[in-house]
Amino acid sequence: NAGVTQTPKFQVLKTGQSMTLQCAQDMNHNSMYWYRQDPGMGLRLIYYSASEGTTDKGEVPNGYNVSRLNKREFSLRLESAAPSQTSVYFCASSPTVGEQFFGPGTRLTVL
Amino acid sequence: KNQVEQSPQSLIILEGKNCTLQCNYTVSPFSNLRWYKQDTGRGPVSLTIMTFSENTKSNGRYTATLDADTKQSSLHITASQLSDSASYICVVSAQTGANNLFFGTGTRLTVIP
Numbered sequence: 001n002a003g004v005t006q007t008p009k010f011q012v013l014k015t016g017q018s019m020t021l022q023c024a025q026d027m028n029h030n031s032m033y034w035y036r037q038d039p040g041m042g043l044r045l046i047y048y049s050a051s052e053g054t055t056d057k058g059e060v061p062n063g064y065n066v067s068r069l070n071k072r073e074f075s076l077r078l079e080s081a082a083p084s085q086t087s088v089y090f091c092a093s094s095p096t097v098g099e100q101f102f103g104p105g106t107r108l109t110v111l
Numbered sequence: 112k113n114q115v116e117q118s119p120q121s122l123i124i125l126e127g128k129n130c131t132l133q134c135n136y137t138v139s140p141f142s143n144l145r146w147y148k149q150d151t152g153r154g155p156v157s158l159t160i161m162t163f164s165e166n167t168k169s170n171g172r173y174t175a176t177l178d179a180d181t182k183q184s185s186l187h188i189t190a191s192q193l194s195d196s197a198s199y200i201c202v203v204s205a206q207t208g209a210n211n212l213f214f215g216t217g218t219r220l221t222v223i224p
Contacts, residue, residue: 040216041216042214042215042216042217043155059210090155099157102155103154104154105153
């Protein structure tokens with residue numbers, strides 16, 4: 001089992017460009033999450049999906065959109081990237097109740 | 112306000128020595144507390160979970176303690192190894208609320224030879 005996979009691993013964007021971060025899990029988990037991690041700050045929840053077909057805002061949703069494409073896949077889209085969105089993005093999945101399993105992260109730099 | 116605070120922010124120890132990391136929380140109602148290890152350039156990985164009724168739990172050289180009365184947890188690492196160099200994150204779950212996980216900012220541990 002690959003667990004949680006994320007693509008791309010690294011990305012550099014110019015201000016105003018758009019992109020989609022992809023996430024997939026093969027553990028048959030119901031819930032999936034997107035976090036960002038900035039130096040000196042804890043992981044902050046952007047959006048989550050408690051089950052296929054549902055998505056909800058987390059702590060810092062502004063500037064992002066998500067799509068729960070199916071049970072396996074949960075994507076994060078930046079429509080118009082800003083330098084403040086430079087961060088490391090982590091996708092995670094979990095059973096309805098239980099441990100979250102994290103992907104390896106995507107390092108995004110917005111110039 | 113639900114918060115998780117960790118100390119110290121960073122720590123440097125010699126290989127073979129022991130160390131203890133602290134986590135204080137104000138999350139209520141409390142469900143459980145997890146310690147995660149995050150190696151540089153990787154996602155966090157769960158080390159242990161503590162529920163309300165548990166005081167101590169070990170995972171190899173890692174021992175976590177929980178005092179639910181004082182809302183404190185500690186992670187003790189015995190006989191440290193170079194591979195223990197990582198960030199250790201305390202995550203507290205509340206019983207209620209759809210967005211019910213609260214993350215500490217982590218302790219950055221460096222083990223030097």
